Amino acid sequence: MAITTRTDLERLDREDPLAAFRDEFFLPDGIIYLDGNSLGAMPREAAQRARQVVEKEWAIGLIGSMNTAGWYALPVTLGRKIAALVGAKPNEVVLTDSTGINLYKVLAAALQMQPERRVIVMEGSNFPTNNYMVQGLVAQLGDGYTIRFAEADEIMAAIDEDVAAICITHVHYKTGNILDMAAITERAHSVGAAAVWDLCHSAGAMPVDLNGCNVDFAVACTYKYLNGGPGSPALLFAAERHHGEYLQPLTGWFGHAEPFAFERDYRPAHDVRQMLSGTQPVVSLSLAEIGIDIMLRADLQAIREKSMRMTDLFIELVEQRCGDHNIALLSPRQAERRGSQVSLYHEEGYPIVRAMHDRGVICDYRAPGNMRFGFAPLYIRYVDVWDAVDRLQDVLQTGAWKKPEYRERAAVT
Ligand SMILES: Cc1ncc(COP(=O)(O)O)c(C=O)c1O
Numbered sequence: 001m002a003i004t005t006r007t008d009l010e011r012l013d014r015e016d017p018l019a020a021f022r023d024e025f026f027l028p029d030g031i032i033y034l035d036g037n038s039l040g041a042m043p044r045e046a047a048q049r050a051r052q053v054v055e056k057e058w059a060i061g062l063i064g065s066m067n068t069a070g071w072y073a074l075p076v077t078l079g080r081k082i083a084a085l086v087g088a089k090p091n092e093v094v095l096t097d098s099t100g101i102n103l104y105k106v107l108a109a110a111l112q113m114q115p116e117r118r119v120i121v122m123e124g125s126n127f128p129t130n131n132y133m134v135q136g137l138v139a140q141l142g143d144g145y146t147i148r149f150a151e152a153d154e155i156m157a158a159i160d161e162d163v164a165a166i167c168i169t170h171v172h173y174k175t176g177n178i179l180d181m182a183a184i185t186e187r188a189h190s191v192g193a194a195a196v197w198d199l200c201h202s203a204g205a206m207p208v209d210l211n212g213c214n215v216d217f218a219v220a221c222t223y224k225y226l227n228g229g230p231g232s233p234a235l236l237f238a239a240e241r242h243h244g245e246y247l248q249p250l251t252g253w254f255g256h257a258e259p260f261a262f263e264r265d266y267r268p269a270h271d272v273r274q275m276l277s278g279t280q281p282v283v284s285l286s287l288a289e290i291g292i293d294i295m296l297r298a299d300l301q302a303i304r305e306k307s308m309r310m311t312d313l314f315i316e317l318v319e320q321r322c323g324d325h326n327i328a329l330l331s332p333r334q335a336e337r338r339g340s341q342v343s344l345y346h347e348e349g350y351p352i353v354r355a356m357h358d359r360g361v362i363c364d365y366r367a368p369g370n371m372r373f374g375f376a377p378l379y380i381r382y383v384d385v386w387d388a389v390d391r392l393q394d395v396l397q398t399g400a401w402k403k404p405e406y407r408e409r410a411a412v413t
Pocket of ligand 1: 098099100101127129130169173198200201221234
């Protein structure tokens with residue numbers, strides 16, 4: 001294999017059709033930000049939007065902004081926009097609440113549509129909040145509901161006629177492994193089960209085709225590859241064919257057919273608004289719109305191609321330059337099977353990540369031993385791949401990670 005040089009990567013940056021997007025983001029000087037898979041970078045325009053929403057819409061418009069600034073409709077208007085990024089119809093998506101809360105709502109709705117069945121299939125190694133949320137739901141439902149945990153290669157076999165719903169994450173948060181949404185959904189439907197997907201690590205990182213795969217319900221956060229800002233409200237997808245059929249359990253007034261009729265009893269909206277529960281975080285929603293608008297101007301196929309190329313290069317360079325340091329690749333080697341991150345295992349992963357931070361490379365750590373390097377194609381350059389590996393090699397060769405203070409765990413790793 002030809003040895004890649006930094007000059008080769010400078011050339012790739014010059015030819016990159018997405019290169020201009022980088023200027024739309026604020027990135028601190030000297031920082032290589034490889035953590036967009038955790039929290040996306042800030043679009044510059046978000047700062048202006050924040051001032052506008054706080055100083056004009058809130059300070060001056062006051063409650064009138066619910067109507068005049070479109071606050072009330074934001075979950076739906078942003079849902080209509082974001083739908084295009086995940087292969088959904090505009091009327092199938094709302095932006096609201098957190099991923100976990102949305103998962104709770106959609107899974108409860110899916111189970112209620114399968115009243116004879118009691119089993120939910122999940123990948124146990126999946127992001128824990130999904131397990132925790134579903135465990136909470138199952139405890140509340142009682143009545144024999146159980147979770148059948150299955151790892152990636154066991155999922156197909158775990159789906160049988162006892163299964164009410166599968167609840168699966170498209171791209172694995174630790175390894176970046178991509179599961180076959182079309183095949184798993186088809187298998188679920190073939191036994192009469194509903195398919196619920198979590199798109200946290202795929203929305204905005206690659207083309208996703210919810211309707212092409214016939215998915216029933218889906219959720220995704222917007223603070224990673226969609227650059228919506230810290231804690232920005234999550235996407236919730238409910239296939240149109242189910243509208244009017246489901247009832248999610250958090251039956252607040254925003255999901256009522258006529259919230260401002262102030263009726264005594266709950267009467268569900270017969271469209272995706274039924275998935276809303278209450279007053280929405282308007283400031284967060286307003287900022288999320290900026291990231292979504294940027295993403296809508298980008299070509300998702302070009303994003304995917306750049307992401308595969310960057311992660312391939314990162315793996316190649318790590319193996320060439322850091323190969324003697326007991327590092328193992330945890331992500332799939334084949335780019336088609338890998339999301340927009342590379343995970344490397346090292347026993348001392350945590351202090352290594354801390355030493356990388358001190359050298360200006362922001363990556364993160366997922367216990368045990370997993371160092372995650374995320375490559376968000378809208379603002380990461382090919383030369384950043386080179387420079388990050390350069391610094392990793394330096395940290396490993398000099399043993400810089402051995403400083404005692406790097407062992408002290410921060411609350412968020
Ligand atoms: C796959 C997946 N699901 C859910 C979440 C988090 O959910 P929430 O936004 O509710 O905290 C994450 C967070 O990184 C995740 O990776």
